Amino acid sequence: MAEESKEYTFENKEFRKTYWHTCSHIMAQAIKRLYPEVKLAIGPSIDEGWYYDMDLDVAITPEVLEEIEKEMKKICKERLPLERFVLPKNEALELMKDQPYKIELINDLPEGEEISFYKQGEFTDLCAGPHLNSTGYVKHNGFKLLSTAGAYWRGNSDNAMLKRIYGIAFQSKEELDEFLTQREEARKRDHNKLGRELEYFTTVDYIGQGLPIIMPKGARVIQLLQRWVEDVEQKNGYQLTKTPYFAKRELYKISGHWDHYRDGMFIMGDPDDETKECFALRPMTCPFQYQVYLNRERSYRDLPMRLGETSTLFRNEDSGEMHGLIRVRQFTISEGHLMIRPDQLEEEFSRCLDLCKYFLGTVGLLDNCTFRFSQWDPANPNNKYEGTPEQWEMAQAAMKKILDDLGVQYEIGIDEAAFYGPKLDIQYKNVFGKEDTIVTIQIDMLLAEKYGMYYIDSDGQKKLPYIIHRTSLGCYERTLAYLIEMYAGALPTWMAPEQIRILTITDRAVEYAESVAKKLENKYRLTIDTSSNTLKYKIRNAQLEKIPYMLILGDKDIENGTVSVRTRTGEDLGALSLDAFEALIADVVDNKKRQ
């Protein structure tokens, strides 16, 4: 019984998607009632809610959204059943004759495929389903239309620009209200807004989408994280490499990227003219780092070989996908490859996992992470995967055993594997509830052979190593974005670009301020504000910039050799000796506390 009740709640992902998808039909129906001339395109459910794209010659103002919502409420209350029927192609085309986008969709369906429709009241839509059985199952006060955007038909900028309306729905008004409150809070933290205001990064149209300019503050944080990761990796047996940012197409032909990933690469030269050299920017570091291994013959004693690189990568993502520091076309990642003997797989994999957990845990992101065991899909029609079913079975069985032995709680992601092997993806949910892979550990039993990467085993036989592809803290730009959002810009002191600001109350304190700065500046990042602004103004500025500690210096402090300490949260710690303040901040910084 308990199971059954869960089936129809939002805990059940399939049900949730069905519910939202039904809402998209209700929204389309409402719009069609209000604007009969509308030409509907597609209306899927998404990770959070749904959208519908349409060709509509009306400006979609907040008032219009309200009108649509009102009509939707009516439709819910009308409790219209959703009825499925199928038609042969000619009749389907006839039924949709005034809907050009639907006609295009029907014409694109493979010959012989069932063409199904769903009818609710006077409204019929081309759709494969599934849906709720009645519009009455959608709570009339549990949904909201959230926003509008422009979207090209089929995501192609050569096509017509359509209007997109996003909506969200819950099974009760309370849940909706809670969602809207959280969304408001999330907006305030949005790195794409806050990160620009705090001058961590900016973007420039004529430089290009997905190519952020990391400003001094952002660069400082990334530098700190990067040095930390490199140092810890080194202590964990990683050797640092530095390899080229691009290579001839021949390299990517061996790696498989030329066949599997060419659209995602920036290519320099004519890819089809084999008489001339053609280069491509690297989308990953693997084939470059393998050359280190290949530099001389390897013995079983050389393994595991752990190589790490702070690697800048280039991926030609769709411009519609670009978002702040999270979806970018150039990024820097702590990438690494381990060449190991098969008997070292479990041990090395678990060390990789421990390392990611340490990094993500220290910066504070691990609490919002889940694990996904990403597997291949033998039925993927696009020839995405290399290797034989036997090789895949073996790699996935090995990974499953490791994950189960380590007690990792994971979801399974079918068709999410890399083309050369299964992955453990650490998924991070950001403040908007959107999930992305932050860190990944991949087992690869295929690529070593392609590159002729052998080792001589203890029995004198030539054998193939396994390769683990992994990252530690993922992509630095994206991690910075997540940190800005999680801490609402107030980064923990150890990674804050400016840790201390010294504020003078009068000009008499300037000299003292300089002597205090001198004592602290070797260990901490600080500035002095000796401007003639009022103290109130200086404090406000430091708080807006989220600087962890303010040292406010006046006559009393000069006299007693103290510093008056305030925190960015507004806490007044009073006058402390410089030693006492140093002990306090050292404890926070050296222990990488989250304050």
Ligand SMILES: [Zn+2]
């Ligand atoms: Zn549908």
Ligand SMILES: [Zn+2]
């Ligand atoms: Zn790799």
